Amino acid sequence: MTESTGATPTVTDSILTVSDLSASIDGQQVVESVSFEMLPVGVTALLGRNGVGKTSTLRAILGLIERSGEVTIAGERVDREPTHRIVQRGVGYVPEDREVFASLTVAENLRLAERNSSPNRRLIEELFPDLTERASQLAGTLSGGQQQMVSLARALVNENRVLLVDEPTKGLAPLIVMDVARALERAAETVPVLLVEQNLQVVRMLAQKVIVLEGGRVVYDGGAEELLGNEALTKELLGVA
Amino acid sequence: MSTIVLLLITGLGLGALYFLVASGLSLIYGLMGVLNFAHGSFLTLGAFAGWELARRMGGESWGTLIASLLLGMVVGALAAAATEFFLIRRLYNRHIEQVLVTVGLALATVALFDGIWGTDAIYVTAPSWLSQTTEILGARVPNDRFLLIGAAVLVLIGIVAFLRYTRFGLVIRAGVENRSMVTALGIDVRKAFTVVFAIGGAAAGLGGVLASHYFGYVSPQLGGSLLIFAFIVTVIGGLGSLSGAAIASVAVAILQQFANYFWGGTGDLMVVLLLAVVLLVRPTGIMGKKA
Numbered sequence: 439m440t441e442s443t444g445a446t447p448t449v450t451d452s453i454l455t456v457s458d459l460s461a462s463i464d465g466q467q468v469v470e471s472v473s474f475e476m477l478p479v480g481v482t483a484l485l486g487r488n489g490v491g492k493t494s495t496l497r498a499i500l501g502l503i504e505r506s507g508e509v510t511i512a513g514e515r516v517d518r519e520p521t522h523r524i525v526q527r528g529v530g531y532v533p534e535d536r537e538v539f540a541s542l543t544v545a546e547n548l549r550l551a552e553r554n555s556s557p558n559r560r561l562i563e564e565l566f567p568d569l570t571e572r573a574s575q576l577a578g579t580l581s582g583g584q585q586q587m588v589s590l591a592r593a594l595v596n597e598n599r600v601l602l603v604d605e606p607t608k609g610l611a612p613l614i615v616m617d618v619a620r621a622l623e624r625a626a627e628t629v630p631v632l633l634v635e636q637n638l639q640v641v642r643m644l645a646q647k648v649i650v651l652e653g654g655r656v657v658y659d660g661g662a663e664e665l666l667g668n669e670a671l672t673k674e675l676l677g678v679a
Numbered sequence: 680m681s682t683i684v685l686l687l688i689t690g691l692g693l694g695a696l697y698f699l700v701a702s703g704l705s706l707i708y709g710l711m712g713v714l715n716f717a718h719g720s721f722l723t724l725g726a727f728a729g730w731e732l733a734r735r736m737g738g739e740s741w742g743t744l745i746a747s748l749l750l751g752m753v754v755g756a757l758a759a760a761a762t763e764f765f766l767i768r769r770l771y772n773r774h775i776e777q778v779l780v781t782v783g784l785a786l787a788t789v790a791l792f793d794g795i796w797g798t799d800a801i802y803v804t805a806p807s808w809l810s811q812t813t814e815i816l817g818a819r820v821p822n823d824r825f826l827l828i829g830a831a832v833l834v835l836i837g838i839v840a841f842l843r844y845t846r847f848g849l850v851i852r853a854g855v856e857n858r859s860m861v862t863a864l865g866i867d868v869r870k871a872f873t874v875v876f877a878i879g880g881a882a883a884g885l886g887g888v889l890a891s892h893y894f895g896y897v898s899p900q901l902g903g904s905l906l907i908f909a910f911i912v913t914v915i916g917g918l919g920s921l922s923g924a925a926i927a928s929v930a931v932a933i934l935q936q937f938a939n940y941f942w943g944g945t946g947d948l949m950v951v952l953l954l955a956v957v958l959l960v961r962p963t964g965i966m967g968k969k970a
Contacts, residue, residue: 502859525865537860539853550849551864592864 453478453600453630454499459507461491461498468494469505470654476600476647481622481631483645483662487677491654492634493534496602500524500531512599526553530593530629534604536585540578544569544588547577551592562591565621583614590618594625601631607640619643638678642666650675681817686940688815690933692824695831696893698928699886700902700909702838702921703759703879709855709919710875712774713767716781718883718909719902720788721758725751725884726897727796730803738804748830748888755884756877763876768869785903792899800896809892823892830889834882835925842921847874855919908935911950915957917967926965 452475461469469491476482484492498505501521509517509524516524525531539547548562548569563570566587572580577588586606593601603622607615619640622631626644635641641648641662648665650658658665658675666672700722707715729747736743762784770776809826812819842848850871854861861868883902890905891897912931916923934953935946942949957964 500863502863520867521859521862522865522867525863529865531863533860533863537857539856539860541856542849542853546849546853550853550861550866553865596865 452476453512454632455508455510456495456499457508457510459495459498459505459509461494461503461505463494463503468503468654469498471507472651472654472656474649474656474659476632477630479626479630480646481626481633481644482647482649483641484632484634484649484651485641485676486651488636490651492651493604494654495651496531496604496632496634499602500529528597528599530596530598530601532589532593532601532603532606534608534634536582536589538577538580538585538588538592540576542577543574544577544580545573547588548591548595551595553596557595558597559595562595565594565624566591583610583617586610586614586618587621590621590625594621598629601625601629603631604634605636606633607635607637615640638666638672638676681819682940684816684818685820686936687933688818688820688824688828690936691929692827692893692932693936694929694932695827696886696890696905697908697912697932698831698925699834699882699889700905701912701916701924701928702834703876703882704909704913705916705919705921705924706838706851706855706875707879708913710851710858711767711771711872713771713777714774714781715762715767715876715879716778716906717762717784717788718759718781718879719904719906720785721755721762721880721883721902722887722890722905723788723792723897723899723902724758724887725755726887726891726901727792728754728884729888730801730891730897733803733805739806741806744806744809744892748885751884751888752881753884755887756881759880759883760873760877762880763873767876768872771872785906789899789903796897796899798899800898802896803891805892827889827893830885831928834885835921838878838882838921841878847871851875908950911954915954915964917964919968920964920966923964923966 454476457473459469459472460467472495484495486492494503497503499509501524507517508515511527511529516527539550542550568584569587569591572584577585580588590606606618606622610618615637622633623644625631633645645662648658648660648662649656700718704715704718707713729751732747732750733743736746766780766784767777770780809823811822813822842852850861850866850868854868854871858868887901890901908931912927913924915931916927931950931953934949938949939946
């Protein structure tokens with residue numbers, strides 16, 4: 439594994455710790471003994487080439503796929519709990535490909551996601567004013583960018599201790615990408631974010647720490663600037679610069 | 680003309696019965712992916728519970744009929760919820776085991792009902808109005824058809840209102856679309872599973888009491904005989920679609936009535952042919968979504 443040196447942010451009281459996490463889908467190993475700690479503030483990016491197990495790692499943390507190993511949130515083990523209990527501990531999840539409920543309206547998508555009686559509706563209205571106007575529209579009829587807003591809003595409508603965000607800019611137009619990035623930047627002011635992202639411009643803008651996976655294992659765990667400022671290392675680990 | 684009217688209204692009545700069974704099957708499959716072969720047992724149990732109550736209270740009054748309908752619903756709901764909680768919950772995503780358990784439960788409950796109530800049909804009594812007829816466009820339509828149609832419409836409205844206006848309904852609608860994402864929003868979707876089983880069981884239990892008045896008797900085989908057509912209706916309507924089940928129930932029952940009358944008792948054959956045509960032309964059913 440490539441370790442960072444001077445630029446690595448200090449981790450104190452990590453909010454999310456993953457130890458020796460392995461996961462499989464239909465008997466096929468997709469994550470292998472992954473261990474890392476997430477920064478208690480800001481954005482930690484989980485990077486890697488296509489198919490290395492980034493999405494599977496997020497899904498394994500939530501217990502959405504078969505997994506072994508240890509996952510702690512704020513020092514408490516959660517890996518023996520069902521998914522809904524892990525989420526109720528304060529984990530917001532923005533899945534790859536949005537996964538909005540197409541047959542529900544925007545308002546129903548948000549209402550479904552509310553975990554308590556005092557949802558953060560003001561923040562949603564502020565970040566995504568378009569969604570307020572489209573509250574009664576079926577989510578399946580929204581554009582890709584608007585669906586991503588719904589997916590993000592579903593996570594941000596609750597007070598979370600950590601956000602798991604999976605490829606939020608995938609397939610979006612450049613203007614929308616920046617909107618999404620700004621929304622995440624704003625969210626990261628109050629809640630730590632574990633971000634899976636292919637767009638390195640967005641990673642540069644948001645992330646303080648980077649974890650790189652390859653073949654289901656961690657091959658880099660260190661500062662974002664240290665990796666992304668080093669063109670050769672970035673190319674070696676991510677295949678792009 | 681009067682024959683057409685009679686066949687249409689009788690078809691609607693039979694379709695109402697199919698819908699009461701198929702609505703539960705469709706919701707349960709839509710949310711949980713469970714093909715519940717024990718669903719007919721909830722219907723039979725509801726029918727026997729209704730008959731037992733009517734026997735004790737005297738079956739000719741409207742009060743008794745309403746009480747037996749309510750008891751049938753409660754018994755059906757409890758039996759279905761218990762089935763989900765004690766048996767199905769351990770078998771989600773294990774489809775072969777689900778089929779084995781629900782088929783086994785269906786066979787075991789029929790044997791149990793045989794042991795308790797005997798194998799012979801037991802004739803039921805009802806308010807005299809139900810055995811009378813009403814003339815519509817020259818056709819003398821048995822009044823029990825109106826009761827069946829009214830009950831099915833109320834159940835349809837009730838389920839739709841429940842799905843549209845309650846938090847559980849929201850969870851169920853979302854769960855039909857993407858169960859794992861509902862869980863990833865922090866919702867214990869298993870509670871919705873139990874509720875859906877209970878709703879399906881209540882509709883089946885109600886259907887059981889109504890079926891006993893439609894056919895005039897209750898027997899341990901009552902649920903099984905209706906379940907076959909309810910499954911056909913569920914597939915034709917589109918697995919998981921309540922509105923599809925409603926449309927298909929009416930279409931199948933009316934086809935059955937017309938074919939029996941005009942084409943020499945070929946109603947069951949026509950229904951199976953319709954199923955084959957739908958599966959060939961539109962495998963997801965009338966209102967089903969592509970996988």
